[in-house]
Amino acid sequence: MKVLVVGNGGREHALAWKLLQSKQIEQVACVPGNGGTASMERCHNLPLAVDDFEGISRYALENGITLVIIGPEVPLAEGITDYLQDKGLMVFGPVRAGAQIEASKAWAKALMQEAGIPTARAAVFTQAVAAKSYVKAQGTPIVVKADGLAAGKGVIVAETLKQAEIAIDSIFQGQFGSAGNFVVIEECLIGQEVSVLALTDGLTIRALLPAQDHKRIGEGDTGDNTGGMGAYAPAPIATSELMARVQTEVLEKAIAALKSKGIDYRGVLYAGLMIAPNGDFKVLEFNCRFGDPETQVILPLLATPLEDLLLACVQQRLGELPPIAWQEGACATVVAASGGYPGAYEKGKVITGISEAEAAGATVFHAGTKLNQQQQLVTDGGRVLNVTGVGKNFEQAIAQAYTGIKAIQFEGIYYRGDIGYRVVNKE
Structure with missing residues (x-):
């Protein structure tokens, strides 16, 4: 095919x-x-x-x-x-109506509330004055979100009232384009984020391995939000008991709620969860597609042919397939970014060392790259490469990824040195 x-x-x-x-x-x-x-x-x-x-x-x-x-x-x-x-x-x-679950945080929040899906307390605003008054009443820390699509960057965790007010103004003044027509303000949840990507044919929904992303640009999860600086799977914090609850309390409820609205949702439903220290969880957001970079650490461990799963979703026969099969072990990816990302950055920098990285055992997934007129590989985006390692445990997988990324060079290359710090320290 x-x-x-x-x-x-x-x-x-x-x-x-x-x-x-x-x-x-x-x-x-x-x-x-x-x-x-x-x-x-x-x-x-x-x-x-x-x-x-x-x-x-x-x-x-x-x-x-x-x-x-x-x-x-x-x-x-x-x-x-x-x-x-x-x-x-x-x-x-998914069709356009289903993609609203990511395209509008306000729409998704209403869906979750209607369906009884555990989620953060929130309010939606169309004017800055009202939004700022709400923040003053609620107190900080608090989360300020642009309503629409903002390439993973339209979420600001405000530690102070001043930060919240600046975030509200920047969204309404168009920093995130039309995503800033509405502002969603949420309570700030404490814990660890986990990405649960699930495949659905609109009737049956099956979760893939849970993954953990590293959203912040700086080590120790500091600095600005990005599209993701690295990830690993399967996330140990998402235990089998927790995943069973996510299946019934989140995924199945979401598909039922979409169906009740007449939406035939076939594709990926991606739930971003916050897992509290006590093990409870709430949904931060839904996405309507494969995560990036989570896909790069989930697919290397997938044993079931990918095309079989995707075709079954499209043809609405996912429930007829046997359980999804996985390889044993762990996978980790480290993102090599352009200098200046997630702010302004330059393109066209020549990339070397990928064959050396792959010879060392890493798999290199290209993100922001292209071949120039001289057929040289050059940078063409903020996140340039995903250097990925697979091992029998996280220590091996992460070591392989870092061995690979150290072989790669381009002007201004930046990557975090602590991807997977939660799981390596535990091991």
Whole structure:
């Protein structure tokens, strides 16, 4: 079968990489892809934008594409699945109505409250004055969120009233574009964040391995929020007992709530959880797609063919499949970022050392890379590479990732040196 993957990040490279391990996959096309997907056998990039719905559908129909997989949230929120389905294509990714669960934090919060899903206390505002009055009444620390899509950066944990007021003003003044039409203000939850990605066909929902991301730019989880600086799986804090509760109290309730609204949700439902020190949990947010960089640590441990799972979701027969199979062990990824990220950064820096990193045992998923006119691999984004290690335990997996990333060079390279500090210290 032939598959088309929409997106250009590390998540999409990991999806293509995993699919190509199967003898069932003849070819993968990536729109627009990156330097990594351009370099894999049986994989090629298409010079199309992720919002070129007509171009994507034309290519898929003319080239016998069996399945289209949507990576990023923006085209999902803009209705790419609806458009391609109308053309008769099979698409993995929710329709526009379902993608609201990520595209609007206010909509998702209302859904959770209606469904009885445990979540942080929150209020939604359209004016700065009212939002600031609410913060004064509630006190700090408090969480200020831009309502819409903000590439993982529209969440500010305000430790002081002044920080909260600055965050409210910056959102309403358009720092995050149209995502700032509404502001969601939430109570600040204490604990550890865990990402639970689940596959669903709208009737059945099955969780993948829980993962932990490292959202902050600085070591010790300090500094600005990013799209994610590294991750590991399976997250030990998400015990089998906790995952059983997440299945019934979060995932199944969410799918039932979506169905009650007439939404046929097929794709990934990703619950971001905060696990309190006492072991209880609440949902921070939902996402409508594979996580990045969580996908890069989940897929290397997946034993069930990925295409079997995704097709079963699209064809609404996930419940007929046996339980998802996993390899033993652990996986970790470290993100190599451009200097200045998550703020301003330069592109076009020549990257070297990837073959050395892979020779040392690491798997390198490209995120913000491309081949220039001289066919040199250069930086093309804030998060450039995901250097990934697999081992029988976290210590081995993390060591392999760091051995790999130390072999890679480009001007301004930055990465955290403490990815996985919670699990390595415990071991």
